[in-house]
Amino acid sequence: MKAIELNRLSKRYGKHQAVSDLTFSVEEGEVYGFIGPNGAGKSTTIRTLLNFIYPTSGSAKIFGKDIITDTKEIKQEVGYLPSEAHYYENMKVRELLNYSASFYKKSPAKKKIEDLSERLELDLSKRFEDLSFGNRKKVGIVQALLHEPRILIMDEPTGGLDPLMQHTFFDLLLEEKKKGVTIFFSSHILSEVQKMCNRVAIIKEGRLIANDTIENLTKNQFKNVTILLEEGQSLNLGLEGIIQQEQIGQTLSILFRGDTHALIHALSQQSYRDLVIEEPSLDEIFMHFYQTEPNGGAEQ
Amino acid sequence: MIFRQEFKWNLRGLLIWSIILGGLVFLMMQIYPDFAKQQENLEALMEAYPEGIKKAFNMDQISLGTVLGFYAVEGYMLITLIGSIYVVLLAGNIVAKEESENTIEFLLSKPISRTAMLTQKILLLMVNIILFNVLVSLINLAAFMIVDDGSFKFLPFLLMSIAPILLHFTFASIAFFLSTLLKKGRQILSVTVGLVFITYFLQVISSVSDQLEVLKYFSPFEYVDPADIIVNETLNGLYILFTTGIILICTVAAFFYYKRKDIAV
Numbered sequence: 001m002k003a004i005e006l007n008r009l010s011k012r013y014g015k016h017q018a019v020s021d022l023t024f025s026v027e028e029g030e031v032y033g034f035i036g037p038n039g040a041g042k043s044t045t046i047r048t049l050l051n052f053i054y055p056t057s058g059s060a061k062i063f064g065k066d067i068i069t070d071t072k073e074i075k076q077e078v079g080y081l082p083s084e085a086h087y088y089e090n091m092k093v094r095e096l097l098n099y100s101a102s103f104y105k106k107s108p109a110k111k112k113i114e115d116l117s118e119r120l121e122l123d124l125s126k127r128f129e130d131l132s133f134g135n136r137k138k139v140g141i142v143q144a145l146l147h148e149p150r151i152l153i154m155d156e157p158t159g160g161l162d163p164l165m166q167h168t169f170f171d172l173l174l175e176e177k178k179k180g181v182t183i184f185f186s187s188h189i190l191s192e193v194q195k196m197c198n199r200v201a202i203i204k205e206g207r208l209i210a211n212d213t214i215e216n217l218t219k220n221q222f223k224n225v226t227i228l229l230e231e232g233q234s235l236n237l238g239l240e241g242i243i244q245q246e247q248i249g250q251t252l253s254i255l256f257r258g259d260t261h262a263l264i265h266a267l268s269q270q271s272y273r274d275l276v277i278e279e280p281s282l283d284e285i286f287m288h289f290y291q292t293e294p295n296g297g298a299e300q
Numbered sequence: 301m302i303f304r305q306e307f308k309w310n311l312r313g314l315l316i317w318s319i320i321l322g323g324l325v326f327l328m329m330q331i332y333p334d335f336a337k338q339q340e341n342l343e344a345l346m347e348a349y350p351e352g353i354k355k356a357f358n359m360d361q362i363s364l365g366t367v368l369g370f371y372a373v374e375g376y377m378l379i380t381l382i383g384s385i386y387v388v389l390l391a392g393n394i395v396a397k398e399e400s401e402n403t404i405e406f407l408l409s410k411p412i413s414r415t416a417m418l419t420q421k422i423l424l425l426m427v428n429i430i431l432f433n434v435l436v437s438l439i440n441l442a443a444f445m446i447v448d449d450g451s452f453k454f455l456p457f458l459l460m461s462i463a464p465i466l467l468h469f470t471f472a473s474i475a476f477f478l479s480t481l482l483k484k485g486r487q488i489l490s491v492t493v494g495l496v497f498i499t500y501f502l503q504v505i506s507s508v509s510d511q512l513e514v515l516k517y518f519s520p521f522e523y524v525d526p527a528d529i530i531v532n533e534t535l536n537g538l539y540i541l542f543t544t545g546i547i548l549i550c551t552v553a554a555f556f557y558y559k560r561k562d563i564a565v
Contacts, residue, residue: 044564052408053562075411082409086402090309102301103410143406 001064003028003151003182004049008058011044011206018044019206021058026184026199028063028150031177033197034186035286041206042186043083046155050080062151076105079149083156085140087128093117093139094124097146104147116142119168134160141169145176152176154185158192170196190282194218200282202289209289218279222288223263225254228274237266243288255280255288302407302420310390310428317386318432322439325375329443332370336449339365352508361527366451367444372460372526379436379464380521381500387429387468388492391475392485394421395558399483404563414559418480422551425476429468437461456530463524463535466543470520471496473550480558520546 004026011019019041026032036042047053049060051071060067062074087096097113117124120138128136137160144152152173158166173183173196187193193200194214202210210217229235229250241258250273256263267275280288335342346359354360357377362369395418398404407417440461444452475492482488499519506516516522523539 047564050409052405053564054560072411072413075409078409080409082405084402087406088403089401099301099305100406100410103412105411 001028002026002061003030003063004032004184005061005064006045006049006058007060009045009048009055009060010057011041011048011053012056017206019048022203022206022208023058024201024208024211026182028182029177029180030199031173031183031197032185033193033200034184034203035188035190035193035200036186036203037188037290040203042203043155044206045203046153046186049153050075050078076147077150079144079147079152081137081140081144081152081154081157083159084133085136085143087136087139089129090127092125092127093122093131096128096139097124097142100143101146106147112146113142116145116172119172120165134162134165137161138165141172145172149181151182151184154183156187157185158187158189166192190286194282202286204290214282217285218282222280222285223256223260224276224278224280224284225256225263226276226278227252227254227267227272229272233272235270235272237263237270239263239266255284302412302417303424306394306421306424307427310424313386313390314428314432315435317383318435319439321378321382321386322436325371325378325436326439326443328374328378329367329371329440329447332367332447333449335370336365355507356504358507358525358527362530367448368451368453368456368460368530371440371444372530375440376460376464376526379433380467380524381496383432383436383464383468384471384496385493386432387425387472388475388496389489390428391425391472392479392488392492394425394476395479395554396482396485396488399563400485408563415555418555418558422476425472426469429465429472433461433465433468453533455533459529459533459535460526463526463529466535466540467520467524470523470543470546473547473554477550477554477557480554480561517542 002025006022006024009019009022010017022041022045034042034045044053048055049062049067051067054068063077065074067074091099094113101107101113113124116122117138120141122135122138122142126135128139131139141157144154158169161169170192177183183196185196197214199211199213200217201208227235229247229252231250233250234247235252237254239256239258239262241256241262242254243257244253244255246253263277342364346354346364349359351360357373359373362372364370364373398407408414441457444457471492474495475488478488478491500521502515503519503521503525506513506519506522520543523536523543525536528534528536
């Protein structure tokens with residue numbers, strides 16, 4: 001069963017088209033990254049999925065249920081972590097978590113609150129007015145996991161967490177993943193996406209420009225070619241599939257997408273001091289999508 | 301869930317407002333025995349007042365020489381006017397505070413429909429308004445028992461206890477509607493508190509000037525005028541209809557609008 005299914009989902013604010021024609025789906029049990037820079041429409045999409053805002057056109061389903069008409073049932077299954085967690089300032093953490101739990105059919109064991117907050121080093125007796133941004137985020141994490149959701153929807157989940165906490169957080173996510181929980185999160189920190197996700201969707205100015213597994217995006221299509229040249233030498237392979245070529249000093253960097261055999265063949269005709277061919281990081285692919293292909297040139 | 305939590309949060313405010321307001325009226329009523337003793341001097345003094353002032357404070361229709369008459373002129377105004385301020389402060393914030401403090405995202409991510417959310421918030425308003433009036437009326441009743449000179453009648457007292465509830469519901473429904481519409485608590489407060497004062501003065505003006513009498517229909521304060529209650533020992537049916545109409549329209553509009561609202565924090 002599909003965990004999330006978007007069908008030409010669009011959202012317009014007045015003249016501003018925040019999200020256009022988004023169509024993609026997330027399988028149950030998958031860890032799915034939703035990436036794009038600030039203002040690309042990630043949060044808008046997530047808020048539409050949770051029915052905070054209404055789509056202008058198109059539709060979406062979560063576990064086969066319509067996001068508008070069945071939103072209440074959907075939320076029994078969703079754990080949501082907002083990018084900036086805001087809570088009631090005069091409440092204590094423990095009170096808030098109990099309040100949160102009281103909305104769900106499945107009432108969580110008291111122990112779960114204790115366990116989670118212990119792992120995240122969260123003080124349950126503090127009031128929100130005394131909590132830092134990072135600590136509020138931790139409350140958000142506990143609050144999202146408490147009722148054992150089938151799907152986690154998270155908007156910039158690691159913002160505000162220190163590296164140690166991020167590590168604990170990813171451990172928690174892996175445990176959820178093992179239980180079969182679907183994880184859908186937006187991010188602009190690509191290393192964490194690359195570490196966690198099976199598949200990613202890249203969104204730019206509200207449009208989907210790539211939607212593939214990380215392997216396909218990094219392995220099959222792109223090669224980073226770094227050639228160390230002789231002094232004073234310059235080299236032009238003149239090969240189809242060179243997307244980017246830049247020479248700094250004696251180092252020539254090429255981003256290549258195409259037939260690897262043709263590349264090797266062309267290289268064998270040349271002389272050079274050294275050669276490295278590697279997979280680019282998701283970062284580089286992302287930059288590529290953003291800088292060189294304004295219309296979104298994913299091969300689909 | 302929301303109801304319980306909101307009740308907890310608002311209990312202190314409820315107690316403070318009702319005890320202070322009730323206490324104020326209680327103290328005021330303690331003057332009554334002295335006041336009644338000097339009835340004759342007083343009536344002479346009253347004659348000296350300009351007609352307009354007497355009309356404005358209902359003194360042309362009500363005798364200050366009875367407990368309830370004295371209350372109607374001196375205390376009832378406090379309950380209706382100050383009570384309405386309490387009510388619009390409460391109702392104007394009840395939904396908007398979630399948006400202005402960004403906690404709405406928390407609530408919306410829970411398995412509860414927007415309609416159920418508003419219903420619980422409305423329930424909180426109703427319960428708080430009723431409790432507020434019951435508390436104040438009980439304190440009033442105690443005051444009446446202490447100072448009564450035999451002129452106390454239960455039915456007008458009961459009506460004068462119920463009428464402010466209708467008035468408070470009216471203002472609460474208007475403030476509640478604005479609370480679903482606007483995000484900034486301060487805007488709502490200035491509009492609603494302004495509305496309370498303006499409609500209060502509309503009533504005063506309409507009772508002073510014959511030419512402006514028609515204005516009274518625009519003031520909820522007129523709908524619960526104590527002179528009517530004391531003289532006729534009943535609430536005006538037409539006015540009850542108006543009140544119910546305003547409450548229904550505002551509430552339905554709030555639900556209707558909020559259900560389709562885009563809530564982005």
